[in-house]
Amino acid sequence: MDATNTLPLHERFEHKRTLHKALDLLILLLLLSLLFYRLAFLRLRGPVWSIAFLCESWFTFIWLITVNTKWSPVTYKTFPDRLKNRLEEFPPVDMFVTTADASLEPPIVTVNTVLSLLAVDYPAEKLACYVSDDGCSSLTFFALVEGAKFAKLWVPFCKKYNVQVRAPFAHLAMEPDSSNKDYLNDWKAMKVILENRRGSSDGIPSLIYVAREKRPKYPHHYKAGAMNVLARVSAVMTNAPFMLNVDCDMFVNNAEVILHAMCLFLGFDDEVQSGYVQCPQHFYGALMDDPFGNQLVIMQQCLGYGFGGIQGPMYGGTGCFHQRKIIYGTPPPTNKQSNTTNMNALNGKELQRKFGYSSEMLESVSRTISGETEKNASCGGLLEVVEAAIRVADCSYESNTSWGEEMGWIYGSTTEDVLTGLRIQSMGWKSVYLTPDRSAFLGNAPQGGPASLKQLKRWATGVLEILLGKDSPLIAVATKRLMIRQCLAYLVILVWALRSVPEVLYSLLPPYCILTNSSFLPKVGEASMIIPVSLFVIYNIYTLAEYFTCGLSAHAWWNNMRMQRITSANAWLFGLLSVALKLMGLSDTVFEITRKDQSSSEDETDEDPGRFTFDDSSMFVPGTALVIVHGMGLIVGLLGLQRPGGDRGNGPGLGEFVCSFWVLLSFLPFVKGFFRRGKYGIPWPTIGKAAALGSLFLILCGWRRS
Ligand SMILES: O=c1ccn([C@@H]2O[C@H](COP(=O)(O)OP(=O)(O)O[C@H]3O[C@H](CO)[C@@H](O)[C@H](O)[C@H]3O)[C@@H](O)[C@H]2O)c(=O)[nH]1
Numbered sequence: 001m002d003a004t005n006t007l008p009l010h011e012r013f014e015h016k017r018t019l020h021k022a023l024d025l026l027i028l029l030l031l032l033s034l035l036f037y038r039l040a041f042l043r044l045r046g047p048v049w050s051i052a053f054l055c056e057s058w059f060t061f062i063w064l065i066t067v068n069t070k071w072s073p074v075t076y077k078t079f080p081d082r083l084k085n086r087l088e089e090f091p092p093v094d095m096f097v098t099t100a101d102a103s104l105e106p107p108i109v110t111v112n113t114v115l116s117l118l119a120v121d122y123p124a125e126k127l128a129c130y131v132s133d134d135g136c137s138s139l140t141f142f143a144l145v146e147g148a149k150f151a152k153l154w155v156p157f158c159k160k161y162n163v164q165v166r167a168p169f170a171h172l173a174m175e176p177d178s179s180n181k182d183y184l185n186d187w188k189a190m191k192v193i194l195e196n197r198r199g200s201s202d203g204i205p206s207l208i209y210v211a212r213e214k215r216p217k218y219p220h221h222y223k224a225g226a227m228n229v230l231a232r233v234s235a236v237m238t239n240a241p242f243m244l245n246v247d248c249d250m251f252v253n254n255a256e257v258i259l260h261a262m263c264l265f266l267g268f269d270d271e272v273q274s275g276y277v278q279c280p281q282h283f284y285g286a287l288m289d290d291p292f293g294n295q296l297v298i299m300q301q302c303l304g305y306g307f308g309g310i311q312g313p314m315y316g317g318t319g320c321f322h323q324r325k326i327i328y329g330t331p332p333p334t335n336k337q338s339n340t341t342n343m344n345a346l347n348g349k350e351l352q353r354k355f356g357y358s359s360e361m362l363e364s365v366s367r368t369i370s371g372e373t374e375k376n377a378s379c380g381g382l383l384e385v386v387e388a389a390i391r392v393a394d395c396s397y398e399s400n401t402s403w404g405e406e407m408g409w410i411y412g413s414t415t416e417d418v419l420t421g422l423r424i425q426s427m428g429w430k431s432v433y434l435t436p437d438r439s440a441f442l443g444n445a446p447q448g449g450p451a452s453l454k455q456l457k458r459w460a461t462g463v464l465e466i467l468l469g470k471d472s473p474l475i476a477v478a479t480k481r482l483m484i485r486q487c488l489a490y491l492v493i494l495v496w497a498l499r500s501v502p503e504v505l506y507s508l509l510p511p512y513c514i515l516t517n518s519s520f521l522p523k524v525g526e527a528s529m530i531i532p533v534s535l536f537v538i539y540n541i542y543t544l545a546e547y548f549t550c551g552l553s554a555h556a557w558w559n560n561m562r563m564q565r566i567t568s569a570n571a572w573l574f575g576l577l578s579v580a581l582k583l584m585g586l587s588d589t590v591f592e593i594t595r596k597d598q599s600s601s602e603d604e605t606d607e608d609p610g611r612f613t614f615d616d617s618s619m620f621v622p623g624t625a626l627v628i629v630h631g632m633g634l635i636v637g638l639l640g641l642q643r644p645g646g647d648r649g650n651g652p653g654l655g656e657f658v659c660s661f662w663v664l665l666s667f668l669p670f671v672k673g674f675f676r677r678g679k680y681g682i683p684w685p686t687i688g689k690a691a692a693l694g695s696l697f698l699i700l701c702g703w704r705r706s
């Protein structure tokens with residue numbers, strides 16, 4: 001036996017963050033002293049202090065759960081070369097790509113992603129690539145057909161010259177036009193594509209196009225529904241024990257990514273460690289210094305690695321490898337029972353109730369559950385296989401089954417990814433972050449105000465749906481096998497929408513105090529001033545240091561800090577509203593697709609893509625109103641126009657003015673939006689609505705004073 005065969009496939013790294021931990025605790029201590037300070041004077045100072053106290057209690061809670069998440073980060077280094085030496089037979093992998101709208105997601109983007117997957121460094125006969133097209137667009141379809149032809153040239157080329165970025169952007173050009181919206185199965189043509197079903201080592205993996213059936217009376221559950229169809233179609237066709245899924249814009253940037261992932265799946269002694277393997281989302285053509293605060297670097301490195309030290313990262317919906325049997329709901333093996341017995345015990349009836357009526361599907365499920373890796377793929381003729389696939393992609397297939405409930409991609413949230421990962425971890429599985437030196441995948445981050453905020457609103461909506469739903473981590477921690485620290489870590493994300501209220505309320509305190517001649521902060525010279533001032537200074541230095549540690553600039557730090565406020569007041573607040581409307585039964589939440597920008601060469605006319613843009617969405621009203629209110633507060637305060645009286649001796653001090661100024665600075669894109677035109681300016685109707693809200697606030701201030 002070769003000596004290299006015994007070397008571990010990966011190495012675990014616990015990140016030391018001694019100084020950060022000390023600062024974590026120092027900030028916590030300061031927050032607690034602030035709360036005690038508030039409590040001591042609560043009776044004396046009335047409602048403003050009560051509100052400040054409530055908000056600050058909430059901030060302390062957020063800090064506490066954030067510290068929990070970041071406390072002990074863990075990452076892994078993987079060694080694909082050792083895997084190559086060790087394995088004779090590589091496990092098959094089914095690769096899934098989802099696309100849904102040919103105008104927002106240009107087929108050229110999807111084709112590039114597909115080509116990059118087909119060209120990945122892995123035995124081609126072990127791979128199959130399934131593309132789900134929820135838009136049922138003939139454009140996407142023909143682009144893929146062309147892509148498949150092109151792959152015959154492209155894939156050997158990549159392998160010969162060991163190209164790393166395997167998305168041939170430059171080679172294909174297609175104008176995305178109108179999309180064909182009739183929801184019909186487009187299966188006939190699939191045989192076109194299926195030609196190369198039997199690959200060879202220098203061959204090309206199979207490519208299968210799927211446009212599932214949709215009908216008005218059957219909820220299609222957006223991406224989660226599409227993923228479940230892919231899970232079933234692949235089950236009756238290739239039935240690989242591993243699945244990789246990416247969004248249509250997320251191409252392979254590290255050709256060895258599947259080998260890296262296998263190092264984590266096959267390299268643990270304890271199977272429970274790698275329920276799924278998630279790669280962080282990195283972006284191509286990313287704008288300098290992250291002007292829209294959506295490159296997620298800090299979130300993934302500080303929070304994500306932190307998750308890695310608990311029960312593993314959240315499932316991020318793309319760039320993720322799953323084990324098929326876990327998607328089918330297999331719990332991790334316990335000491336007493338072997339892996340397969342509990343699921344094997346399901347009799348035929350139960351299997352059918354869970355997985356649906358297709359006999360091919362049930363056969364495939366049994367093979368998966370019993371761990372039969374050999375003859376996994378269906379052995380019927382092509383025609384029968386396609387017929388079976390059509391059956392399981394039928395819009396009524398899931399009626400009265402467990403799809404989307406107990407297994408598969410789980411329904412009921414617009415962040416189906418987080419929910420699905422949560423369910424897997426609730427069964428007791430752990431997950432692993434895959435962070436090779438060269439980014440595994442690169443995707444597209446939305447640009448401009450409307451697209452960015454729409455995405456963040458969907459996320460805030462989705463995670464709140466999870467928090468309030470039946471699979472909430474708060475329930476799973478008590479009734480299932482979700483770890484307590486993991487539950488708290490999830491909370492950091494799941495309360496996004498809820499954070500908007502205290503954050504907006506708190507940012508209204510300075511103008512309120514200025515306009516009503518009251519205060520919520522100690523004055524210059526008072527001993528208690530040391531608490532808020534040191535909190536402000538230390539917190540900002542701490543976060544800035546985090547950005548520097550991750551190799552980001554001070555400018556990126558500031559952009560993210562201000563975008564956090566803008567997101568909170570606009571996107572998160574609207575996420576909260578949409579969930580409230582859903583709870584009242586007034587409207588359901590929808591998965592609004594993010595526009596995928598193509599790399600810029602054509603839009604050279606766009607002077608500065610990093611500049612904040614607006615549209616007529618009412619989502620911009622709260623931010624605009626905040627700017628108006630702070631503007632009024634500062635003008636009135638600086639000109640000394642407050643009406644006399646009020647809270648004598650307790651009027652606003654330097655603190656209130658600094659805070660108000662800081663908020664305005666954070667909303668600088670909105671301030672500028674008042675003076676700009678076109679998409680860079682705030683539309684008049686939005687300003688009108690915001691002004692109405694501002695007047696309401698003025699009335700409130702006056703009313704409180706008399
Ligand atoms: O009805 C739908 C809607 C969306 N999608 C696909 O879902 C993916 C993600 O949609 P996108 O608009 O790009 O959303 P993002 O906010 O960029 O996606 C992030 O957030 C989603 C959850 O909100 C996750 O599903 C994604 O994996 C994650 O990258 C894309 O491939 C879409 O084609 C469908 O297949 N069917």
Ligand SMILES: [Mn+2]
Pocket residue numbers: 247249443444594
């Ligand atoms: Mn996306």
